[in-house]
Amino acid sequence: MNILEELTESLSRLPGIGKKSASRITSFLLRADPAYMQRFSRQIAQIQEKIRPCSVCGAYTENDPCPICDSPSRDRSTLCVVEQPQDVQTIEASREYTGLFHVLGGLIAPLEGIGPDNLSIGRLVSRVKSGGISEVILATNPTVEGDTTALYIQRLLSGTGVRVSRLASGLPVGGDLEYADRLTLARSLRGRVTL
Amino acid sequence: MNILEELTESLSRLPGIGKKSASRITSFLLRADPAYMQRFSRQIAQIQEKIRPCSVCGAYTENDPCPICDSPSRDRSTLCVVEQPQDVQTIEASREYTGLFHVLGGLIAPLEGIGPDNLSIGRLVSRVKSGGISEVILATNPTVEGDTTALYIQRLLSGTGVRVSRLASGLPVGGDLEYADRLTLARSLRGRVTL
Numbered sequence: 235m236n237i238l239e240e241l242t243e244s245l246s247r248l249p250g251i252g253k254k255s256a257s258r259i260t261s262f263l264l265r266a267d268p269a270y271m272q273r274f275s276r277q278i279a280q281i282q283e284k285i286r287p288c289s290v291c292g293a294y295t296e297n298d299p300c301p302i303c304d305s306p307s308r309d310r311s312t313l314c315v316v317e318q319p320q321d322v323q324t325i326e327a328s329r330e331y332t333g334l335f336h337v338l339g340g341l342i343a344p345l346e347g348i349g350p351d352n353l354s355i356g357r358l359v360s361r362v363k364s365g366g367i368s369e370v371i372l373a374t375n376p377t378v379e380g381d382t383t384a385l386y387i388q389r390l391l392s393g394t395g396v397r398v399s400r401l402a403s404g405l406p407v408g409g410d411l412e413y414a415d416r417l418t419l420a421r422s423l424r425g426r427v428t429l
Numbered sequence: 430m431n432i433l434e435e436l437t438e439s440l441s442r443l444p445g446i447g448k449k450s451a452s453r454i455t456s457f458l459l460r461a462d463p464a465y466m467q468r469f470s471r472q473i474a475q476i477q478e479k480i481r482p483c484s485v486c487g488a489y490t491e492n493d494p495c496p497i498c499d500s501p502s503r504d505r506s507t508l509c510v511v512e513q514p515q516d517v518q519t520i521e522a523s524r525e526y527t528g529l530f531h532v533l534g535g536l537i538a539p540l541e542g543i544g545p546d547n548l549s550i551g552r553l554v555s556r557v558k559s560g561g562i563s564e565v566i567l568a569t570n571p572t573v574e575g576d577t578t579a580l581y582i583q584r585l586l587s588g589t590g591v592r593v594s595r596l597a598s599g600l601p602v603g604g605d606l607e608y609a610d611r612l613t614l615a616r617s618l619r620g621r622v623t624l
Binding site (some may be wrong): 236237238240241244247248249250251256257258259261262263264266268270271272274275276277278279280281282284285294295296318319320323336378 | 430432433435439442443444445446450452453454455456457458459461463465466467468469470471472473474475477478479480489490491492511514515518
């Protein structure tokens with residue numbers, strides 16, 4: 235295998251990239267700006283050593299604690315609970331949330347052998363119990379595992395007096411009633427909002 | 430911008446990769462095998478310096494002349510003319526062709542200011558005229574530019590006594606008459622084969 239084939243092989247291991255896309259990307263890289271190539275190569279070489287999970291919230295970060303946990307301007311009374319570190323960036327991109335985060339590191343999935351003890355749920359409870367938090371927003375995906383995990387955490391926190399909420403589920407903005415599945419439509423009815 | 434955002438930005442410049450795919454790939458890379466990451470980074474750093482166009486045929490290669498031009502077992506009397514270096518790999522992957530290649534480096538496209546002089550057509554003619562070649566297969570894409578370029582080369586070579594052929598155009602194998610466009614269907618009728 236020469237370096238062209240090796241690079242194509244490496245690229246085709248990336249999620250969502252097949253053999254054809256990989257060889258198209260290889261052709262692109264052969265003609266790309268050399269400065270970009272140097273930067274790109276260095277980023278791949280360093281990403282794993284530079285990025286660590288934040289010891290407070292579990293989000294990916296270069297500095298510990300992460301800029302969000304460390305920021306004096308964030309609302310420290312609200313905690314948004316997400317499944318994975320990349321969910322933090324997704325929610326940050328909405329520019330709607332100003333509180334803190336807590337990354338679970340997965341969802342409860344008994345069939346895959348993942349129970350509450352494999353997630354950072356214990357640490358979440360101690361964060362809440364250590365005080366100062368008035369609301370916990372459960373932002374796990376609206377799937378069976380996401381709902382189960384949210385319900386489990388809601389029960390754990392039910393005695394603490396903290397408000398526990400869940401992201402609204404319903405029709406996506408810009409979507410079409412005709413293309414909504416039955417369950418989404420049912421949830422959007424149940425969660426209808428008075429105007 | 431931290432290194433996570435920088436890597437996502439670099440990834441989103443690749444063809445066919447948007448912002449969402451880029452951040453999914455970044456998450457994948459954070460958890461990937463460190464040995465793979467080292468290899469991948471090195472391949473990107475070295476690809477441009479290691480890979481050159483072959484001085485004979487123009488295909489991408491680590492050694493000059495390329496393994497195909499250099500191989501004693503290839504049929505030296507047939508020349509397959511393609512648009513870009515990556516087309517060589519595509520045709521090699523079919524395992525149907527045993528001759529040599531010639532990469533044009535583009536197609537004639539007057540509207541984009543690309544004329545015959547911007548391509549390696551002159552070098553193709555001298556390769557043919559230097560003797561030993563009995564057939565030139567024009568394997569440019571079945572598009573307006575590909576057809577124009579093929580026609581242009583065919584006329585240039587018409588006095589040389591060399592057989593000039595074109596890849597067959599018609600229904601793709603496994604395709605469906607119903608989904609074939611009018612032009613493809615017309616070509617497949619015109620090019621019908623006696624059984």
